[in-house]
Amino acid sequence: MDKNLEPLFTPWKIGNVEIKNRIVLTSMGGTDLFGWMEKNHFDEAGADFILEVAQNNAGLLLPGCQPVYNPMYGQWLHKNKKMYKDLAEWMPKFHATGAKLFVQLTAGFGRSFTVSPMMEKLYNNGFLRVLSRPVMDLDKITASASPSPNRWSDKLPSREMTVAEIQEFVKAFGKTAALLKEAGVDGVEVHAVHEGYLLDQFTLGYVNKRTDQYGGSFENRYRFAVEIVQEIKRVCGKDYPVSLRYSVISKTKGFRQGALPGEEYEEVGRDFEESVRAAKYLQDAGYDMLNCDNGTYDAWYWAHPPIYMPENCNLSDVEALRRHVDIPVVCAGRMDPKVAADAVDKGSIDGAGFARQFLADPEWVTKLMAGKSEDIRPCILCHNGCFNMCHYKGVPNDQDLYDSLHLARCAVNAETMQKDKHHIKKTGHPKKVIVIGGGIGGMEAARVLKLRGHEPVIYEKSGELGGTFIAASAESYKGKLRELLEWYRRQMEELGIEVHLNTPIKDVGRFWRSDIIIATGAKPRFLGNTPGQEKMIEACDYLRGREVGQRVAIIGGGLSGCEIAYELALQGKTPIIVEMKDDLISQKGVCLANSSYLREWFALHNVEVHLETGLSEVWDGYIICNDKKGDSFRIDCDSVISCVGYIPNPVVKENEKTSNMDYVGDCKEVGNLRSVIWRAYEVAMRI
Template sequence: MDSKLEPLFTPWKIGSCEIKNRIVLTSMGGTDLFGWMEKNHFDKVGARFIMEVAKNNVGLVLPGCQPVYNPMFGQWLHKNKKMYRDLAKWVPELHKTGAKLFVQLTAGFGRSFTISDMMEQLYVNPVLRKLSKPVMDLEKICASASPAPNRWSDHVPSREMTVPEIHEFVEAFAESARLLKEAGVDGVEVHAVHEGYLLDQFTLPYVNHRTDEYGGSFENRYRFAVEIVQAIHAACGDDFPVSLRYSVVSKTKGFREGALPGEEYTEVGRDMEESERAARYLQDAGYAMLNCDNGTYDAWYWAHPPIYMPENCNLEDVEHIKQFVDIPVVAAGRLDPFVAAEAIKEGKLDGAGFARQFLADQEWVTKLIEDRPEDIRPCILCHNGCFNMAHYKGVANDQDLADSLHLSRCAVNAETMQWDKHHIKPATTPRTVHIVGGGIGGMEAARVLKLRGHKPVIHERAGELGGTFIAASAESYKGKLRDLLAWYRRQMEELGIEVHLNDEVKSVEEFGGEPVIVATGAVPRVMRSVPGFERMIEACDYLTGTPVGETVAVIGGGLTGCEIAYELALEGKKPIIVEMKDDLIAQKGVCLANSSYLREWFALHKVPVYLETTLAEVRDGSVVCRGKDGATFEVPCDSVIGSVGYVSAPLAPRGKNVQLVGDCAQVGNLRTVIWSAYEAAMRI
């Protein structure tokens, strides 16, 4: 192990509970021990994930947040006693790993509850609203400190929570914590004065306009959180540690409007001055640890940093707040382990929190200890598998129900939280399998085939492995994607997979009857009907080095086009975005944390964006656009980049011995590429 990491592997205490090292698995929805958005039960899939992480040298594990009142079916967490008995049988096995377990309990979501189109329909129709209440009582689930707009929907507002309801929740926290303590859990974490969830909504002035004992003054706004920890200690004793998930600063300008890194703004939530007071106040109330980041759902990119956010984005604020408390403080959010180790060494931090990296690779801490960082499969911060709640103008959460009910899967690791259907099964009859295309899909198929005992052979027409992912990972801020590409190339070497470069396959017939996986990807959609289309530069060509001028029109405001515009701006150029839809990144699968960052960044930096606009002509030195009113107008520019989508380009159709994977079957994203490649390799 690199000696610089040694501070991460020193013991520390939360109250009287000693933790073997400073690595903390922070909670993610979907990694729950008592189920997620389903009837409460001891969840074996969540337990397996927690156990895998604990076995791999993590000091403190925090499963996914557990609502004390389940949004689905209206269950109180403390009512199902059997699942606590099941937990009690499991906890001793977890403790054999040396890890400690804190279960995170949440009061819920309030106005941050993720509303889908289906939920909107249930709410706006009075008959359906009444019929659906026993399954999903949206009025109760979305209740907040005060009437407020939902983060996701214009049609499902939040009503004011009543005082008796608050008291009921406080009692539920205490009783749930008592049962968890009896089951052998080492502590609990209260979720959360953090991220604009329900408890945080009570503390934040822009949400809480109450005039009773839970609103107005500082003490009243924090009363709910204080009463919870006091009730837990009354039920469990003062020696039972209670951590608090805590956002140091809200980084919020208003409803549905965050503040970007470095932006000058007026804070409507918790500013640093209040946070300094609040941290001490919450400590004195009985909280034994602060597990910290920043943000709210209105500024979601702080709590769920996309690739565009700087590394260690929350660390400076967390280090600052540690000066105002005597209890341990943990930081999370794109945290670099080497930077965290240095902060711990200097006494600026007590614990280092990591989450999504554990979805990509549950063994990554062990690999660090064994000095094998190159073997760590990296998280690329895409949210495609774990939190792909997409939101854009005119829609609520545009997410498939299967994704909504099964969070914490991973785009780059098809097995995580899907071990029932994605697991390596040795081949009964090893075969030679030809893979046409050496991009990510082809390499994933080869990797799985080799692990199963087959002999995969990759045929790649280019001179290196990677395919279109070479272009997709080219932007300056996409180091994590380049790390993933390097990981795949290393896997090909480590597994001894036969690779033929500069080998263009003309027909699958040349492989006789041997099985073939086609992973030839997609080709750019070309706007041939637009006069002057030949003057356009294709997106991948720009990403792989084709030069552009100072002012660049990007045609297409989906994710790829917006990322290109962002890169152009970082280079000091002047991008212009032309998009035919009524919003940027109006597509499924792109998490709101990712898309809202880009939308707000373009607005802050005054990048010209033409929505509901189509390209009419490309001229030498300008583009002609047509607005939704049908009128045309000219926009001067030096270069034009086309990013209007891709069309599947399979070498051959699917057949008896031929499988298609990734974009050559259906254009998607990295998750669809990797998962389909894994599944194809398992079918042979």
């Protein structure tokens, strides 16, 4: 192990509980022990994931947050006694790893509850609203400190919680914690004076307008969180450790308005001065640890950093807070292990929180300890599999119900939280399998085939493996994507997979005796008969090094176009985005944490954006566009980049397909990295 990492592997204490090292698996919805958005039960899939991480040397593990009042079916978490017995039977297996377990409990979501189109219909139809109440009581689930707008929808506002409801929640925390203690759980974490969830909504002045004992003064705004820890300590004893998930600074300008790194703004939530006072107050109330980052749902990119956010984005604020409290402090948010180790060594934090990296590779800590960091499959911070709650103009959460009910999966690891259907099964009939195309889809298929016992052979027309992912990972801020590309290339070498570069395959007839996987990707979409379109630079050509001028028009404001515009702006160039839809990144699968960062960054830096605008002509030095009224206007520019999408480009068309042939990646259907990797895994498992 790298000596610089050694401070991460020293013991520490939370109250009287000793933790063997400083690495903390922070909570993610979906990795729950009692189910997620379903009837509460002992969740074996969540338990298996938690156990695998514990077996791979994490010190403290926090499963997915458990609402003490389940939004689905209105269950109180303390009512189902059987699942605590099941948990108690599992705990010895967990404790055999030497790790410690704190279960995270939440009062709920309030105005941050992720509303879908279906929920809008249920709430706004009187008959359906009453009919659905036993399954999903939206009026209760979304209730907040004060009447306020929902983060996701204008059609489902939050009402004010009653004092009786608040006190019922306080009692529920105590009852639940007592059952967890009895089951052998080492501690609990209260979620949260954090991220703009319900408890945080009570603390934040821009949300809480109450005039009773839970609003107004500092003490009143933090009363809910204080009463919870006091109740847990009353029921479980003062020595039972209680952590608090805590946002140091809200980084929020208003409802649905975040503050970007480095931005000058007026804080409407918790600023650092109040945070110091609150941290001391909460410590004195009985909390034994602060598990910290920044942000609210209105500034979601702080708590769920996309790839555009700086590494260790919350560390300086957490370190500053640590100087004012006497209890341990954990920092989470794009943490680099070496930076975290240095911070622990200096005593400026006590533990380092990691979440999504465990989804990408549950064994990453073990590999780090063994000095094999190059074997760690990296998280690329895309949120495509774990957290693709998506929002753009005109829609609430535009996420498939299946994804809403199955969080904490991983775009780059098809097995994570899906081992019931995605697991390596050795073949009893080894075959030679031809893989045509050496992009991510082709390499993932070959990797799984090899692990199963087959002999895959890759044929790649270019001189390197990676396909369009080479271009997709080219921007300066996409180091994690380049790490993933190198991980795949290394897998091909480590597994001894036969690869033929510079070998285009136009006729697959020579392989007719073998199983064949087509992974030849997609080709750019063009804008019909737009005059001058030949003057445009295709997005991948730009990303592979094609030079552009100072003023660059980007045709297409989806994710790819916006990321290119962001890169151009970082280089000091002047991007102009032209998009036909009424919002940027108006597409499924892109988490609001990612898309809101880019939209707000463009607004802050005055990037020129033309929505509901079509391109009509391209000329040397300018383009002609049409607005939604049909009026034409000119945009002067030095270069034009086309980002209008791609269409499948299989080397063998569907009507030419034979029974021993299948497709993976964008040559089947253009999607994202998640769809490419998951389908490649599934196709490889069918052979």
